[in-house]
């Protein structure tokens with residue numbers, strides 16, 4: 001049976017060739033499908049090569065912020081360059097502004113005192129006293145002034161204490177002092193706020209600017225020269241102090257409460273602005289109040305007793321507030337104010 005054997009061997013060879021072709025096709029397919037994957041594999045691994053770099057993020061946004069799982073979401077800010085600007089402002093610029101304003105004001109006052117000297121009561125004392133401020137007015141003044149002095153000193157400790165007091169006191173004593181000063185600053189803000197509001201109400205009527213003020217300023221207020229320009233109850237200089245106290249005080253109060261209660265009224269950048277406003281006005285405020293303290297004490301004879309005892313000498317009133325004296329005389333009768341012997345104030349208060 002040669003024929004069937006030949007057929008069998010042909011079939012066997014055919015089947016071997018078909019298997020070879022299928023195998024070759026399968027290999028070709030595998031190579032073809034595998035090659036794109038291989039093309040994606042980098043030769044050396046660099047996991048951050050395609051990530052956005054830090055500088056780019058800071059350019060796009062003004063800070064680098066992530067996500068946190070704790071309740072305080074403010075802690076998700078990793079980098080905020082504005083904070084560095086603010087730190088530089090606080091550590092360098094503010095110190096210069098404060099030093100120039102306060103030392104500059106002190107230097108000017110010393111020069112003024114040496115050149116001009118105190119404003120003397122040129123007609124001497126009459127021995128007759130008249131009431132200038134009621135007990136309530138003096139209470140409001142001294143309460144606000146007392147708070148102001150402690151607020152100013154404790155505030156200055158925040159700005160300059162580390163540089164000036166820490167080396168003198170040492171870390172422990174400075175820490176105790178700074179902590180006490182900070183409590184004083186926070187808690188005295190409340191009576192100070194009350195004082196600013198009360199000052200507005202009790203003295204606003206006498207502090208509205210008028211034409212007499214222009215004349216008073218033109219004549220140097222009697223402070224620069226030896227003139228005695230007329231004035232009502234408050235002259236232009238006192239009016240300027242009043243409005244600085246009311247408006248500057250209000251700005252201090254608003255910015256101060258934003259800082260005392262952080263994150264209630266505003267965020268980080270708002271608080272930075274509040275701090276800039278608070279500290280710059282503080283330095284000017286202290287400089288202006290140094291001028292006010294000067295003229296109320298050593299700068300003008302007979303002025304301190306107005307706020308100390310509540311009365312002034314008749315001649316002082318004539319020299320510095322002649323229009324007020326006329327008003328008071330007209331209101332209380334010809335001799336009621338002026339006939340009081342020295343040391344016994346008039347029965348009728350000035351207001």
Ligand code: HEM
Pocket residue numbers: 090094148151152154155156158159160182185186189190192193252253254255256257259260275278279281282283285286
């Ligand atoms: C209602 C009134 C006020 C409030 C609520 C208040 C509140 C504050 C607060 C919370 C701070 C920041 C404290 C800190 O960083 O730990 C501060 C700083 C300061 N305050 Fe006041 N303050 C008031 C009035 C005043 C007054 C009248 C002055 C002086 C004229 C003053 C001068 C300063 C100064 C110099 C600083 C330091 C500024 C700095 O270096 O950053 N403050 N105040």
